[in-house]
Amino acid sequence: MSSSPLETIHLPHLPLAVHAALYTDVHNAPYLRQQLLSANADFEYAFVDASMILSRAHALSAVFRAVNDYLNERLKSRNIHSEIVFSLSPTNNIADSFRKFGISDTTTSLLVVKVSVTPDITYESVAAHLAQNVQGSPLAFDDESLSGISNIAKIKKAYKLGSLPSTPSGQANGTQDDGKRRLEVSVQGAIALRGAA
């Protein structure tokens, strides 16, 4: 078990298993990105720049939306994995969503997500393929790991939430946790509402 950083997640209400792994100190981002650009079928993953992820719930909100849109046959992008990256975005511009949330050549922290849309996508197959191809140090996919990775300023900018106070001023017991929680649910709301004309 401890050999692979991969985690299989069964999101409530969804019939498809989701596999996710978090890495830091990734050395071969340009290679991984190149595989996406050349549409290498073996590399059908959601490769997310983990510095744009605030928390596990943030990432899973986008996964949920993408899987639900997939089940309802209304994907806006090529496949369910590109849709996960697109679903992180608060806007309807697909290219822009990849620039902001997708892997870039300079990405060092990477969140990888793969959905079991066909029976041959299993924990074992995904774990083995990632072990061969991602050069980086595995981390647990949880809020604690992410808190050391996320770039709050960039996230706020991407969601146009710059005016959110880091700590709520009106409340006597406003802690940093409250501020982060408010940012998290604001981001989740933006993901849910994307595309609502």
Next chain:
Amino acid sequence: MPESEYNPPPLPQPFTNTPASQITPIYQGAEAHLYKTTFLSPPIPAALKIRPSKPYRHPILDRRLSRARILQEARCLAKLVKEGVAVPALLGLDWEGNGKDGGGSWLVMEWVEGCVVRVVLERWEGVIKARQGYMGGIEGEEEKVVRRLLRRIGGAVGGLHRAGVIHGDLTTSNLMLRPFSRIGDQKGNVDSGEEEEGGSSDMEGDIVLIDFGLASQSSQDEDRAVDLYVLERAFGSSHPRTEEFFEEVLSGYRESYKGAGSTLKRLEDVRMRGRKKSMIG
């Protein structure tokens, strides 16, 4: 064959996959059904609101209405969360609701622990009544806690209006009293049972506004005043013993944002003529 037995409409995608043990009906209104379930993480409770499609409406009209209304609600919730107003956060949404068999549009919100203010006040009124019979006034200490509660309600409504949102259906059933939580302890208390009866400590907590099914965005004094008027009438009819303290709601409101004064002035006009504005001219 019991003809009267009610069959709730089938759940829309993706909740058709959900085991019955993980989705519990809570409330059913004319427009929507509310369930307690989970979202993203199994131990954390969430509220699911479904607007089932109405088979008697023309399908195109039905889609349009359902879509417009769920979006309206979702937008208001998202905006209020951003503004830091205490409402259940919007976590997930599907305005199409086109599960292959009709289904309906849905939205998922944060679960709010606690009790609706209507119940808090009814409980309090019961205690007061039992203690005093029908004679005499209400004792100082008991009066103070209820006054404080009403003042906080005014503050909550003011925060809502300051953010540019009108609730549209302010009653004491759409206000919740959420007990002060131990921070970070959200996961543990799914099974919190009934609170103990009586004491005034029951009235501590945050006021959380719920049910934005009739909400809209507006910053006009008229709309704000009507919102307050509806709440005032709700107090008058549901809580006769607390009606005399309604002034506390208004003073809490007055202190909550800058434009509150002119809204309260407008409220006087609304009281004279009722909720509906004259349509003459």
